[in-house]
Amino acid sequence: MDVELLAVGAGPSNLALAVALEEMAPDIAQDTLIIERDEEVSWQRGMLLPEALSQVSFLKDLVTLRNPRSRFSFLNYLHATGRLDEFINMGSFVPYRVELAGYLKWTAESLSMVDIRTKSECARIAPVWTREEITGWEAHLTDGRTVRSRYLVIGAGRDARIPDQFAAIARERVIHSTEYLPRVATLRKDLPYRVLVVGAGQSAAELFSAVQQDLPECRPTMVMRSIGLNCYETSKFNNELFFGSFIDTFYASRPEARRQMLAEMRHTNYAGLAPGMMESLYRQLYLDRLSGRSRLRVVPMHDITAAREEGDEVVVELTDWRTGAVQEVRTDLVLLGTGFSPEMPRMVRHVADAIGLDDIRVTRDYRLVIDRPSSAACYLQGVNEATHGIADSLLSVLAPRANDIVQDILTHRGALRAPLPVAAAG
Structure with missing residues (x-):
């Protein structure tokens, strides 16, 4: 199958791109x-908890900051669904996470030109070479x-970040x-179940609560390296x-x-909790202690230094980084609120290697900067924190x-179609 543009992944980034193509470059959108x-277009399917809120204003949807009149806006989705x-x-600027997931699915179904399959x-992607020039890409599907x-x-x-200590533990x-x-x-x-929750950010807190x-x-236990849980560091100045x-x-x-x-912005998005989650979590712990159940446990200032399987349980070694004391925690299930790897995704690295x-x-x-002749182009979405x-x-x-x-694709296509300059005679 030959197309002008192939986008891998039907998440928010490529759905925003699809909408932009339909509105700005319909000839490309059709190809x-x-x-x-x-099996379907979904977003954060693993964490669509009933009461989980987005941390971003609904106005930062797929299209409003580019074209506030677009029919693909979140407000039009709400209107269309009654x-x-x-x-x-x-009276809130932030929708529930499940609402955003519904909006993304509605957008995918509302596209009239871009084809989503x-x-x-995708198993692997390789450049297509014509002599010594890259002229396209070949994606091999599973x-x-x-x-x-x-x-x-x-x-x-x-890619999801799985700490090395758990890499060899059975997936179940x-x-x-x-x-x-x-x-x-x-x-x-x-x-x-004895449940060990790893992490100190919003995802870990949501897992611990859910x-x-x-x-x-x-009986859940939450383990973290930090001295405790903290709210996001945010203000209208930081948000700019x-x-x-x-x-x-x-x-x-x-x-x-x-x-x-x-580094200074880290706590505006990572290693922090939304204020509502912080309040809810502390009340859960308070009521657990008040009732005398002692069902919930939070262990700060500990590193996970090893993990192994013994029979039907996982034995996790915790090291107190204040004293160096080591203890073992036996658990039936490990929940990882460890976020995502800071490295470029495997797919991107494989393309670069090819x-x-x-x-x-x-x-x-x-x-993507390709330091060799190329009439093709590759774009990376959502992995450029270091530069953007x-x-x-x-x-x-x-x-x-x-x-x-x-806009860059349109400029690139225009340059390819421009006639070569004619050398002056003489």
Whole structure:
């Protein structure tokens, strides 16, 4: 199958791109394919907990910051589904996570030109060489199909971070947050599981809270390296660093300045809890102590230094980094709120290796820098924090980033079609 543009992953990044293509470049949109490995378009399926809120304003949807008149806006989704009055009456800028998931699915179903094919998993991608020039990309799917394209957009997200200590533990005993809901649904609800929750951020806190309801007889323990749980560090001043307009400033900064900004912004998004979750979690612990059940336990300032399986349980070694004291915790189930690997995703690294790139860099417009002749182009979405700022992996910049990529593709296509200059006679 040959298309002009192939996008890998039907998540928010590539859905924003699809909308931008339909509105800005319909000729390309009609020759665009998005492949998605899951059976349907979904978002954070493993963590669509009933009361989980988004941390981003509904105005930072797929399109509003680029085209506030678009029919693909979150507000139009609410109107189309008959829920606009109720949302307005709630008086909140942040929708529930399950609402955002519904909006993304509605958007995918509302596209009229871009083709989305689910149950299509990409096994590997290789450049297409014509002599010594890259002229396209060849994506090999797990079902044996092959898709060739001139433009490639990888927006499948980062790889889940599994700490090395748990890499060899049987999969049925370790659940990353991305798989939580479907995996926990297969477990018996009447057993007194010992559950170890790893992490100190929003995902870990949500796992710790949710498992108390989903496995009513369980006894969860939360382990973290930090001295305790903290709220996100946020203010209206900090939030300006999540503006699409700040990307230019960040990209133009010196590498050491970028690293300092990312370090100082870490607690605005990582290793922190939303205030509502913090309040709820502390009340859970307070009531547990008040009742005398001692069902819940939080262990701060400990490193997980080893883990092994013994029979039907996992033995986890915890080291107190204050004293060096070591203890072993025996558990039936490990829940990982450990987020995602900071490395480039495996798929991106494999593409870079196939081209022969020494390092992975992108332009301001998210195009992979290919230091050899190429009439093809590859774009990376959601993995460029180091050059484009902390908002790059979040929902905040979906619409302006899609605009940048589409504009760059249009410029690139125009350059390819431009006639070669005629040499002057003489």
